[in-house]
Structures are given as C-alpha cells and as structure tokens.
Amino acid sequence: MRVFSSVCSILMSLSALGLAASAARAEVEYDAVLTADLLHNHSGGLREGSRVMGNLDLSAAWSGQGGWDGFAYVLADGGGGFSERYSGDAQVVSNIDAPKGVRLFEAWLRKTGDSGRWSVTGGLINLNGIFDVQEAGALFLNASHGIGPDYSQSGPSIFPFSTLGLVGEWQASETLRLRAGVFDGVAGDPAHQSSFIGLKLGDGDGAHWVAEAEQGFDRGYVKLGAWTYTAAAERLDGAGLSDGNSGYYAQAKYDFYKPEPDGDRGVSGWVRAGKANKDIQAVETYMGGGLVWTGPFTGRDSDAVGFAIAHADFGQPYAEAAGVDLKPETTYELSYRYAIRDGLSVQPDVQYIRHPAGDPQTDDALVLGVRLRVGLEAFK
Incomplete structure (x- = not known):
C-alpha cells in the first residue's frame, strides 16, 4: 500500500492542476454507444440455448489548454453469463459478457508535454485502452482478441472493473514509444460488483506494474510487454501463497494491402502470444491472430470481414487441481460487420470452439450470433 499511497498523492496533485487548467476555455465531446449481442449455442458446449446481452457506453472527452485533457466513461451492463451457461x-x-450493473469505468486526467513526446495519465x-491494444482484432466478438487471456485472467484494470492507476508514456524516437503504469493490485470491489464506483484499496492489494515497448515500422508495429503483481497469490497446487504472479506478451500487426495510406480500407493481419505463471494462473500460454479486410466491396468502405483464431493452453498445475487431463481450447471465429450508416451496424458472427474450457468430455461448441451497434452518429 505504500506504493499506492504515493500514487494517490500524485493523482490528487494532477486533479488540482487539471481543475486549474479547466478554468481556461475547454471543449467537451460526448458519445453514447449501445451494443447488443444475440448469441445461440447451436450444438456442443454445456447446453443448447440463446441469450441476449446488452452494453451501453456513455463517455465524455474533455480537451483543455496547456496540454491537459480528460475522459469519463460510464458502463451500463445488462448482465452476461453466455459462456458460463451455454458454450x-x-x-x-x-x-x-459481464455482471449486471452501472459502473464508472474510467475517469482520468492527462498532461501532455509541450513537445508532445511525453504524457502522464492518472x-x-x-x-x-493503453496496453496490449490490438486494433485489427477489435472487429471480433471473442474477448481474447481484445486482450490475451494469459493476461486478462490475472484480474487487471480492464472491462468491466477498473481501478486507480498512473501511466507514463514517452516517444523515444519517431518510431519507438515506451509506456509504463502502476495500478492497484485488485480491480473493482470484489464484494460489491454492481457498485457504481467499485473502488476499494485494501492493505493486501499490493500493486500491479506493467510496461510496454512499441516499435513502429512501415505498414505495422511490434509490441513487447511484461506485467507483475507485488502481492503474493494463491498457488493452484494448494501449497499456499507464492510470489511471481507475472507474465509477458508480444504482438505484431501488418497491413498487407493499403490502397490509401491514410484510409481505413485494406487487409491487415496480426499475431499475439503470451505466457503467465502456470503455478498461479490457469492459462499458461496463449497464441492468437487473424486477418481483417476493411472495405471488401466497392462502395462499402466501412464494412469489414475477418477470420481469427484464439488458442489457449492450460498449465499442468491447473489440470491436476481440476482432476482432468485438459486439452488446449481453440476458437475459430468468422465475422462480418455491415455498416448500415455512420454509427449503425449489424454484425453476423460464427464461432467454433474446440475443447471448451479444455475438457475432453465436453463436445465442441458451435455458436451463432449477431451484434448490433448503435451510436450517436446514427442520429445526426
């Protein structure tokens, strides 16, 4: 907690400076996006069945003078449980897919240097939104294409539960960016998951550190990241607490076809790999990737079609604790986003899941779905 007491003091200083800066002329942009998924487990998995899940995002982005900007983001989740109940x-x-509730997900201030080469966010x-971001994978529904399960399983400050953090970013050269952050070791308030402000700093939380280097090159980039928790975690073999709750990841993106350098149309591909401590976390290694074609047809520049694979391998200690000879779980996803107009799209999606949760006794699952997204732009 000593580390996080220092972080909180820095955040208070940032807030005071930011409020002073807000006295100057500032601009605020508002946005709202409704996302709804209709999913049907056609066969395999735990049982056949359908579920509708909804998510409403409300945000406000503030831009002031002197290099100051801020962001506030409220999530309204209608409840999830599709994977848990069906696939x-x-x-x-x-x-x-998240527990039901209305939550303040983000509320931060950022100071950017006059040169634009550094920034601090608190x-x-x-x-x-800063680390392990993969733009090409954003098309897909499966959570592994947003952030790798090797990392997300550890419980960092990500959807739908966030916590206090301090992040610094520095542009070391025209193509190299370095970023590092420290967060509270426990995101949200585990005892009150539906709280609007789910923030509880406990003495045993420790801190969560993460660092990432991004090297850009013509048509793409490579990212290398590492993360760790300072608090000891429960071992899967029941031998008590252990240090070393940490991991690392690497990802790369490449634009194979880009008819307009500054446009969105084209074909992009990505790969991502990650590893966690098998003595503490269930998923030991992960490998994923895919291809996305944006603007596949003439006059349909905002449409996108893609195919992706997510492969998670469970560690031996987790398999022994479960008492099952687990197999790797592999998900194949095919998705097409049809843009009806700006801010309005419908997206048919098919996912085939081999060895759900690694259990060889569970039949492979076939999930059919469709996503509807409606934003404020649709009403302009």
Missing part, C-alpha cells in the same frame, strides 16, 4: 468456454465468446484507467 462453456474459458476465453469468453462475447467481449461484453485516475480510473482502462489498462487495455
């Missing part, structure tokens, strides 16, 4: 997979079919922060 039975560990990687989670839908990235909006407050309630979505870690996955």
Whole structure:
C-alpha cells in the first residue's frame, strides 16, 4: 500500500492542476454507444440455448489548454453469463459478457508535454485502452482478441472493473514509444460488483506494474510487454501463497494491402502470444491472430470481414487441481460487420470452439450470433 499511497498523492496533485487548467476555455465531446449481442449455442458446449446481452457506453472527452485533457466513461451492463451457461468456454465468446450493473469505468486526467513526446495519465484507467491494444482484432466478438487471456485472467484494470492507476508514456524516437503504469493490485470491489464506483484499496492489494515497448515500422508495429503483481497469490497446487504472479506478451500487426495510406480500407493481419505463471494462473500460454479486410466491396468502405483464431493452453498445475487431463481450447471465429450508416451496424458472427474450457468430455461448441451497434452518429 505504500506504493499506492504515493500514487494517490500524485493523482490528487494532477486533479488540482487539471481543475486549474479547466478554468481556461475547454471543449467537451460526448458519445453514447449501445451494443447488443444475440448469441445461440447451436450444438456442443454445456447446453443448447440463446441469450441476449446488452452494453451501453456513455463517455465524455474533455480537451483543455496547456496540454491537459480528460475522459469519463460510464458502463451500463445488462448482465452476461453466455459462456458460463451455454458454450462453456474459458476465453469468453462475447467481449461484453459481464455482471449486471452501472459502473464508472474510467475517469482520468492527462498532461501532455509541450513537445508532445511525453504524457502522464492518472485516475480510473482502462489498462487495455493503453496496453496490449490490438486494433485489427477489435472487429471480433471473442474477448481474447481484445486482450490475451494469459493476461486478462490475472484480474487487471480492464472491462468491466477498473481501478486507480498512473501511466507514463514517452516517444523515444519517431518510431519507438515506451509506456509504463502502476495500478492497484485488485480491480473493482470484489464484494460489491454492481457498485457504481467499485473502488476499494485494501492493505493486501499490493500493486500491479506493467510496461510496454512499441516499435513502429512501415505498414505495422511490434509490441513487447511484461506485467507483475507485488502481492503474493494463491498457488493452484494448494501449497499456499507464492510470489511471481507475472507474465509477458508480444504482438505484431501488418497491413498487407493499403490502397490509401491514410484510409481505413485494406487487409491487415496480426499475431499475439503470451505466457503467465502456470503455478498461479490457469492459462499458461496463449497464441492468437487473424486477418481483417476493411472495405471488401466497392462502395462499402466501412464494412469489414475477418477470420481469427484464439488458442489457449492450460498449465499442468491447473489440470491436476481440476482432476482432468485438459486439452488446449481453440476458437475459430468468422465475422462480418455491415455498416448500415455512420454509427449503425449489424454484425453476423460464427464461432467454433474446440475443447471448451479444455475438457475432453465436453463436445465442441458451435455458436451463432449477431451484434448490433448503435451510436450517436446514427442520429445526426
């Protein structure tokens, strides 16, 4: 907690400076996006069945003078449980699958240097909005294409529960960016998951550290990241607490086809790999990737079609604790986003899950779904 007491003091200083800066002329932009998933487990998994899940995002972005800006983000989740009840997979079919509740997810201030080469952000922060971000994978519904399960399983400050953090970023050269952050070791308030402000700093939380280097190159980038928790965690073999709750990841993105350098149209691909401590976490290694074609047809520049694979391998200690000879879980996903107009899209999606949750006794699952997204732009 000594580390986080220092972080909180820094955040208070940032807030005071930010409020002073807000006295100057500032601009605020508001946004709202409704996402709804209709999913049907056609066969395999735990049982056949359907479920509708909804998520409403309300945000306000503030831009002031002197290099100051801020962001506030409220999540309204209608409840999830599709993977838990139907498909039975560990990687989670839908990235909006979350416990019911209305939560303040983000509320931060950022100071950017006059040169634009450095910035410091403090407050309630979505870690996955800064670290382990994969733009090409954002098309897909499966949660593993947003942030790898090797990392997300550890409980960092990501959807739908966030916590206080402090992040610094520095542009070391024209193509190299370095970023590092420290967060409270426990995201949200585990005892009150539906609280609007689920923030509880406990003496045993410790801190969560993460660092990432991003090297850009013509048509793409490579990212290398590492993370760790300072608090000891429960071992899967029941031998008590252990240090070393940490891991690392690497990802790369490449634009294979880009007819307009500054446009969105084209074909992009990505790969991501990650590893966690098998003595503490269930998923030991992860490998994923895919291809996305944006603007596949003439006159349909905002449409996108893609195919992705997410492969999670469970560690031996977790398998022994479960008493099952677990197999790797692999999900194949095919998705097409049809843009009806700006801010309005419908997205048919098919996922085939081999060995859900690694259990060889569970039949492979076939999930059929469709996603509807409605934003404020649709009404302009």
